[in-house]
Amino acid sequence: xxxxxxxxxxxxxxxxxxxxxxxxxxxxxxxxxxxxxxxxxxxxxxxxxxxxxxxxxxxxxxxxxxxxxxxxxxxxxxxxxxxxxxxxxxxxxxxxxxxxxxxxxxxxxxxxxxxxxxxxxxxxxxxxxxxxxxxxxxxxxxxxxxxxxxxxxxxxxxxxxxxxxxxxxxxxxxxxxxxxxxxxxxxxxxxxxxxxxxxxxxxxxxxxxxxxxxxxxxxxxxxxxxxxxxxxxxxxxxxxxxxxxxxxxxxxxxxxxxxxxxxxxxxxxxxxxxxxxxxxxxxxxxxxxxxxxxxxxxxxxxxxxxxxxxxxxxxxxxxxxxxxxxxxxxxxxxxxxxxxxxxxxxxxxxxxxxxxxxxxxxxxxxxxxxxxxxxxx
Amino acid sequence: xxxxxxxxxxxxxxxxxxxxxxxxxxxxxxxxxxxxxxxxxxxxxxxxxxxxxxxxxxxxxxxxxxxxxxxxxxxxxxxxxxxxxxxxxxxxxxxxxxxxxxxxxxxxxxxxxxxxxxx
Numbered sequence: 001x002x003x004x005x006x007x008x009x010x011x012x013x014x015x016x017x018x019x020x021x022x023x024x025x026x027x028x029x030x031x032x033x034x035x036x037x038x039x040x041x042x043x044x045x046x047x048x049x050x051x052x053x054x055x056x057x058x059x060x061x062x063x064x065x066x067x068x069x070x071x072x073x074x075x076x077x078x079x080x081x082x083x084x085x086x087x088x089x090x091x092x093x094x095x096x097x098x099x100x101x102x103x104x105x106x107x108x109x110x111x112x113x114x115x116x117x118x119x120x121x122x123x124x125x126x127x128x129x130x131x132x133x134x135x136x137x138x139x140x141x142x143x144x145x146x147x148x149x150x151x152x153x154x155x156x157x158x159x160x161x162x163x164x165x166x167x168x169x170x171x172x173x174x175x176x177x178x179x180x181x182x183x184x185x186x187x188x189x190x191x192x193x194x195x196x197x198x199x200x201x202x203x204x205x206x207x208x209x210x211x212x213x214x215x216x217x218x219x220x221x222x223x224x225x226x227x228x229x230x231x232x233x234x235x236x237x238x239x240x241x242x243x244x245x246x247x248x249x250x251x252x253x254x255x256x257x258x259x260x261x262x263x264x265x266x267x268x269x270x271x272x273x274x275x276x277x278x279x280x281x282x283x284x285x286x287x288x289x290x291x292x293x294x295x296x297x298x299x300x301x302x303x304x305x306x307x308x309x310x311x312x313x314x315x316x317x318x319x320x321x322x323x324x325x326x327x328x329x330x331x332x333x334x335x336x337x338x339x340x341x342x343x344x345x346x347x348x349x350x351x352x353x354x355x356x357x358x359x360x361x362x363x364x365x366x367x368x369x370x371x372x373x374x375x376x377x
Numbered sequence: 378x379x380x381x382x383x384x385x386x387x388x389x390x391x392x393x394x395x396x397x398x399x400x401x402x403x404x405x406x407x408x409x410x411x412x413x414x415x416x417x418x419x420x421x422x423x424x425x426x427x428x429x430x431x432x433x434x435x436x437x438x439x440x441x442x443x444x445x446x447x448x449x450x451x452x453x454x455x456x457x458x459x460x461x462x463x464x465x466x467x468x469x470x471x472x473x474x475x476x477x478x479x480x481x482x483x484x485x486x487x488x489x490x491x492x493x494x495x496x
Contacts, residue, residue, distance in 0.1 A: 036433040037408035227407075227434050300411050300455075302431055327410040327433050334411075356429065 007053035008148045008205040012212060016223050024121035026054040029225040036227035040329040043194060043232060047154035048224035049215055055149055056124030057202055058131070059142045061114035070115060073136045078108070079251070079274045081261035085110045090174045090189045092259050095127065096276030100250040100283070103130055105241055109176045109189060116187060118149065118200070120241045134275075148208035153198030153232075155373070156220040161199055164214055168199070173374040182207060193229070195236025195372040234324050234335065237294060237367030243305050244292065244323045244337060250276075252283035253339070255292045255367070260284070289343045294369065295322070295336040295351070295362040302326050302334040303353040303360060309338065311349040313359035319345035322353060328369060335369045336362065378466075379482055380491035381442045386466055389482060393448055395470045398439065401495050403465040407432040409458040414450040414472055421445060421474070428471055430461075442485070444477040
């Protein structure tokens with residue numbers, strides 16, 4: 001086994017008493033002494049600091065070509081409106097393969113003279129290679145290793161972060177802005193993956209520890225591990241690549257049609273023209289029979305990723321699978337997301353999940369389990 | 378009290394032993410949200426998975442510490458699994474069992490031996 005990588009915050013995690021686990025090749029904190037449940041609730045109520053430096057940070061730029069050229073090239077790989085993404089704005093997107101499945105999902109920012117893309121830790125080498133090989137040679141793709149990535153999330157995040165870097169009230173959800181901090185530049189976006197208001201900050205590795213220590217000295221913020229990051233994103237119905245998304249699931253099946261702007265859909269000004277367009281455009285028109293859904297297990301047992309779903313309690317008619325599931329600290333009950341195959345299932349039929357050879361009934365519900373609370377205009 | 382390598386404690390009262398998990402185990406598991414106990418009257422053999430315990434992050438099993446039969450279960454921890462995090466060696470016992478062979482209890486670890494085991 002290759003040795004696990006460490007982020008720039010590794011020593012701080014240790015000093016804070018984090019319990020470390022291997023995750024996507026990194027030694028990452030799963031929780032701190034507070035524990036997943038209390039960390040989750042603290043973030044919802046006040047604010048949390050997350051080390052997400054294991055994620056990939058790509059800078060896409062060109063010495064010879066315009067941003068418009070780069071956007072046009074990116075639109076050949078991403079089914080989203082890149083050309084229409086204004087300066088200092090960020091949006092969600094993904095990289096489909098030829099069959100319409102997803103290589104990865106991502107956040108892309110227009111940072112005036114380059115695009116900045118945040119990708120999943122487990123996919124960064126794959127994405128990097130794919131982009132290098134499939135984009136114009138006039139465009140440079142860099143996977144930057146010199147910067148850390150920190151998320152500050154929760155209702156108190158604006159107040160806490162602004163105490164260190166200055167006024168943030170002019171930023172709304174998915175705005176992007178540079179801030180100076182100890183002579184270096186922080187790349188700040190008003191976004192995150194908890195479903196709450198918050199920020200992500202890309203900053204030089206060398207500054208990361210002092211920055212985080214200063215943030216954690218403020219009242220109302222606690223360090224939060226990957227355990228609570230998972231329960232927070234699940235409550236808001238956000239997909240985790242490798243569980244809810246993979247190379248065989250299309251964005252339409254995953255319920256991500258909203259992320260494909262009309263300009264790229266059939267009849268739009270820049271319709272199609274992206275990898276995987278055939279299947280994705282067809283599914284937008286026809287509705288897929290295989291769809292991501294939300295479930296409430298009726299009992300107390302959590303139904304986790306990998307749980308098979310049946311329309312009977314004998315395990316005869318398999319209709320789908322749970323891809324993310326666990327206990328919701330906010331709702332104090334188990335919640336799950338997964339996929340249902342409507343060729344094998346009618347909505348008036350019961351649903352059972354099989355755990356340890358037992359069948360537990362579940363009820364279809366709607367996402368999100370907990371409403372999002374972004375700061376919109 | 379006696380202890381197993383699987384982080385269970387056993388307290389004997391005549392022919393019956395009360396079984397629970399140690400503070401160390403409860404802390405390692407994290408916030409416990411679901412517990413499934415065996416039925417009363419179940420015959421169990423040492424090492425058999427007899428309790429399902431789920432924390433916020435994962436499911437784990439608790440193994441029968443010795444051979445015997447389940448005589449009583451603590452439904453209070455099923456109703457409120459967080460009791461196990463709060464009072465693992467007191468109120469939050471899991472089940473009581475009669476042992477097939479009382480003598481086997483002596484083969485388990487003492488408190489001092491268990492403390493060394495988890496160091």
